Amino acid sequence: MTSTILISGANRGIGLELARQFAEGGWQVIGTARDPAGASALRETGATVMPLEATDPASIAALTSQLAGQPIDVLIANAGIAFNLGAPPAQVTRADFVKVIRTNTIAPFMLATALKPNILASGRKVVSAMSSLMSSIGANDWGTQYTYRASKTALNASWKALAREWAPEGITAFLLRPGMVATDMTEGQGIDVTLSVAGMKKVVEGLGTADAGRIIGYDGFDVPW
Ligand SMILES: NC(=O)c1ccc[n+]([C@@H]2O[C@H](COP(=O)([O-])OP(=O)(O)OC[C@H]3O[C@@H](n4cnc5c(N)ncnc54)[C@H](OP(=O)(O)O)[C@@H]3O)[C@@H](O)[C@H]2O)c1
Numbered sequence: 001m002t003s004t005i006l007i008s009g010a011n012r013g014i015g016l017e018l019a020r021q022f023a024e025g026g027w028q029v030i031g032t033a034r035d036p037a038g039a040s041a042l043r044e045t046g047a048t049v050m051p052l053e054a055t056d057p058a059s060i061a062a063l064t065s066q067l068a069g070q071p072i073d074v075l076i077a078n079a080g081i082a083f084n085l086g087a088p089p090a091q092v093t094r095a096d097f098v099k100v101i102r103t104n105t106i107a108p109f110m111l112a113t114a115l116k117p118n119i120l121a122s123g124r125k126v127v128s129a130m131s132s133l134m135s136s137i138g139a140n141d142w143g144t145q146y147t148y149r150a151s152k153t154a155l156n157a158s159w160k161a162l163a164r165e166w167a168p169e170g171i172t173a174f175l176l177r178p179g180m181v182a183t184d185m186t187e188g189q190g191i192d193v194t195l196s197v198a199g200m201k202k203v204v205e206g207l208g209t210a211d212a213g214r215i216i217g218y219d220g221f222d223v224p225w
Helices: 013-024 040-044 057-066 094-114 116-120 146-169 193-205
Strands: 004-007 028-033 048-051 074-077 126-130 172-177 215-217
Touching: 004 013, 013 028, 013 040, 013 193, 048 057, 057 094, 074 094, 094 116, 094 126, 094 146, 116 126, 126 146, 146 172, 172 193, 193 215
Parallel strands: 004 028, 004 074, 028 048, 074 126, 126 172, 172 215
Antiparallel strands: none
């Protein structure tokens, strides 16, 4: 039976390549974009394109109402932001901090919670979000990236709790680490997006319930907490 995956922020970067590779692999793909009309590359993958502004509760409600009754095997809450990564503490503004936390921490949690009925109705029952090596407190050897690090560490914490709470219902909640990937976010620095996504697709397709709560890299290695 065909499996269905929903990827947020799928109009460019890692999300777009996820849509492409899962569609090529025979999955039914639902890709979200803030501007569906401008998401021609996503549409070309064969994905169903749906609107989502991930920080807007009304937008999440509209998406879930459109998807009512549709099983979703795998959610990848991929949409995320990063900016002013090298700013020293005195230049980190309250407004920037709030924006990054809303997008990278709160939005994935709200999306996973809203789509839980769709996940429960599916065969695979997987909820994931895009974490990062920057989320690791143990591996933070050089500082910087205050807002981004905090947002992804908090994402991990909430996902670990989801993993515990939803495991009895058969849901596997886990986190992905794409590696440093050449996208707009990194201004083209890093590994090729096709390599990162091929690795993450392999991780998703090989996942079992024992993997709940892990932060798994594209290379199969765990991120230390
Ligand atoms: N690239 C890396 O090296 C790297 C490393 C570790 C983790 N990650 C994580 O991987 C994910 C994807 O990163 P990327 O490199 O592909 O970034 P990207 O090229 O900047 O793309 C980000 C995507 O997220 C969407 N997005 C941002 N804010 C949104 C919001 N409020 N509502 C809905 N969509 C929103 C963007 O939509 P618009 O086009 O509308 O802006 C875009 O589709 C992020 O969570 C990032 O933190 C990336």
